Amino acid sequence: MATLRSLSFLRALVLLFSFSDLFVSTLSLGVGINYGQIANDLPSPSRVAVLLKSLNISRVKLYDADPNVLSAFSNSNVDFVIGLGNEYLQTMTDPVQAQTWIQQHVQPYLSQTMITCITVGNEVLTGNDTQLKSYLLPAMQTVNNALSNLGLSREVYVTTAHSAGILANSFPPSSGSFRQDLAEYIQSILNFHSQTNSPFLINAYPFFAYKANPDQVSLDYALFQPNPGIQDPVTNLNYDNMLYAQIDAVYSAMKALGHTDVQVKISETGWPSKGDPDEVGATPENAALYNGNLLRRIEENQGTPAKPSIPIDVYVFALFNEDLKPGPVSERNYGLYYPDGSPVYNIGFQGYLQHIDYSASGEKNAVFSIFALLLISFAFFL
Template sequence: MLEKWIVTFLFSFGLMSTTAAGSAFIGLNIGTQLSGLPPAPEIVNILKQNQITHVRLFNADAHLLEALSNTSIQVIVGVTNEEVLEIGEYPSKAASWINKNVAAYFPATNITAIAVGSNVLTTNRKAASVLVSAMNNLHNALVSSNLNNLIKVSSPQSMDIIAKMFPPSIAHFNSSFDSIVFQLLQFLKNTNSYFMLNAYPYYGFLKGNGVFPIEFALLEPLPPVKQIVDPNTLLRYDSMFDTMLDATYNSMAVLNFSTIPILVTESGWPSIGGTDATNENAATFIKNLVLRVQNDSGPPSRPSVPINTYVYEMFDEENKRDWGLFTTNGSRVYALSLSNPQKRTGNNNNASFSSTFCVVRNGADTSKLQKGLNWACGQGGANCSAIQKGEACYNPDTINDHASYSYNDYYQKMIRFGGDCDFDGTAMLTVVDPSE
């Protein structure tokens, strides 16, 4: 079962490139601070073999930028924290950086954004004081190169800039960062950019000291007695990941910025290092994160805003061990063989991958059906908008009909990855199209 879901995860990188325009995608972070780093062309080959279509580089590595040319892989290129101070103080340094690390490779290398530093506000006080100036200088340099409408500028920040995460409705930025954060958000709004967020439920779970169950951090289904609800909005949260997103959205709203979307630039789970840092937990988290992103929905307060997300990270770096998904020889940490997924045909969201369909089994237990329906429409990633009240497939309004719809939507999406039609014994396969 574990290996089946790793297949899902790995191929889901490629799946994002074949979905309709506007659909959420999963990307991958690439750090280069490790001994034995493969040559850049080999790294790109690994990306291609696993159909990874979006990457974020922590620096402007010339070898990787060159190797990524003519691949169509979308690239976020990073300004290091050490570079932020100089770029923030001298516009000429920003212009030089853009010419050397962006203009020299674009458009052959599909650079879509610049990430200015990483967690600057909480880790580098000197750089923090000129962070927004650095972002402005880089943006102005892009304007001079006629690239400002093609390449966004933002700065990844950690959840540590938020004073309190739960309940999300009362979350706000730490007051010591208010002035800089306000300027940063004003820049993002003026340039039509997005807020880059490094969101790690793993750290949120550790800091919670047992307040939240580990299933909440791993994006696993919660039993009814453990449902997490914001007491002020009555919104239900199925995962800490969504809680972090809404805490950030609300923090922006407190400063009167409500239209800036979030781009998750880092999220992951370590595979070694403690009771909760295990291979199994890491695999479970990644599997559920991919399904969550594939759902093409936002957190409870912004359900119509998908959450593009970059997984941390490709290789284990020297000072950040046990987060990597690949070894330096290109094999996967969660080892198994891969096969090419079947191609989906047509534009219909419910288009089938085969001539079989997944429907409710006659006489299925109602309580199990409700649990299966909830899972399929939540963690399973099924698109259940059509069975909501007032929508095209709401009637007949029965648990059997709604469950059959959600089961089949999930099955058709996941059959290519080995997804089954079981749902605790409440489902079965049929050759009769249930939509007819």
């Protein structure tokens, strides 16, 4: 009898931990997350590592190369994109400076933290600084050459992130084109991507299009909600959401410049849960629909109508609300989580996006609860 009870106890333990794993694995969707830190109330990087591990999120994009974050994620199997801010572009055109930066900010962490991408600059081409635009490609090339010199170019690729504002036309997607004043820069950057087999990154926000023209842009179309969709008159492909149309517009624009060999990835997309009075649609309900529906499509490995065999690759913006970001209220309210680890809204995985108590007492209580459950189970089966 004791043996049978012991076996039953072991089975119960297996079921218990299997059930726990089920919660975690459900969110293993291959989605990336942007981890911004323009805030004064965020949890420590080590606590963020615990949160992301609980969600089974294994791809993180930073806007810098914060050593505290990279150290906190040692041996975590999280794949990192790190960033060189626009303020570094001129410096990074110097081969010595670029190699020194990599030796100081990348090499020391590679043995324990996976860094697979460096983004050089962010939305440079849609800014007003012409000098900065001229530095962008040389900085990308110099950083890539420095990686090659250090034997790291197969491990770490180089790219940059663009605003969707680089498009002159985005609909119909088959007629997508880049702004004429930016074509020269983009052509050279596409040549770089083709040579290095690196992706073209776009920050795409259907929210902006809806906010700008809510009377003409369908909210359901922007939020991946059921709708008749819009047909591309050239290809006869039907688009039931704006994000996929934006992605295919970029592919068309690249094709017009002679490139069909570069993959488009979404380095930022999201929807704010709060905004100013004139920021139509910035609500928790809409944010939950946008991100929740997007996650489900990623889970289904969907491609766009023009590229159905290439699953969309997305980094959601953002992990936390960031209270120090300048600009309209929406800028501070893109987070999936509040800084205390509680979700801003339910995106359909509420059971898995559990609140994490970052206090010492909370951690002790969690451990105590697990042991209590095991002891109760043990007593029952004895």
